[in-house]
Amino acid sequence: MSQEPTPPSLEREPVEGNCPRCGAAELSRYPVNSEGGWFDVVKCQACLFSASRDRGPRLGPVQLLSDLL
Numbered sequence: 001m002s003q004e005p006t007p008p009s010l011e012r013e014p015v016e017g018n019c020p021r022c023g024a025a026e027l028s029r030y031p032v033n034s035e036g037g038w039f040d041v042v043k044c045q046a047c048l049f050s051a052s053r054d055r056g057p058r059l060g061p062v063q064l065l066s067d068l069l
Contacts (some may be wrong), residue, residue, distance in 0.1 A: 010061065012045075019044035020051060027051055031060045 012028035019027060024046035033040050038060035042051040057063075 016049075017051075019047060019049055021049040022047040031056050033060055036068050 012030045015027040015029050017027050018025050022044060024044055026045040027042055028045055029040065029042045032039055032043075038056035038058065039053050041053045043049065043069055044051065048058040
């Protein structure tokens with residue numbers, strides 16, 4: 001009896017406020033990888049509008065032990 005592997009997941013941090021585009025109160029903050037590298041974004045979960053987009057860490061959510069020294 002084998003278990004199916006669970007897909008990777010990322011916790012999304014809820015953010016207070018409404019989407020500037022659709023008005024939904026469903027904003028979340030999380031890292032994304034795009035053509036320019038990693039970004040920390042606040043996106044509407046209803047229409048996927050990016051309310052904010054700031055340059056993130058070089059490796060995104062991956063933290064090296066050497067970065068903690």
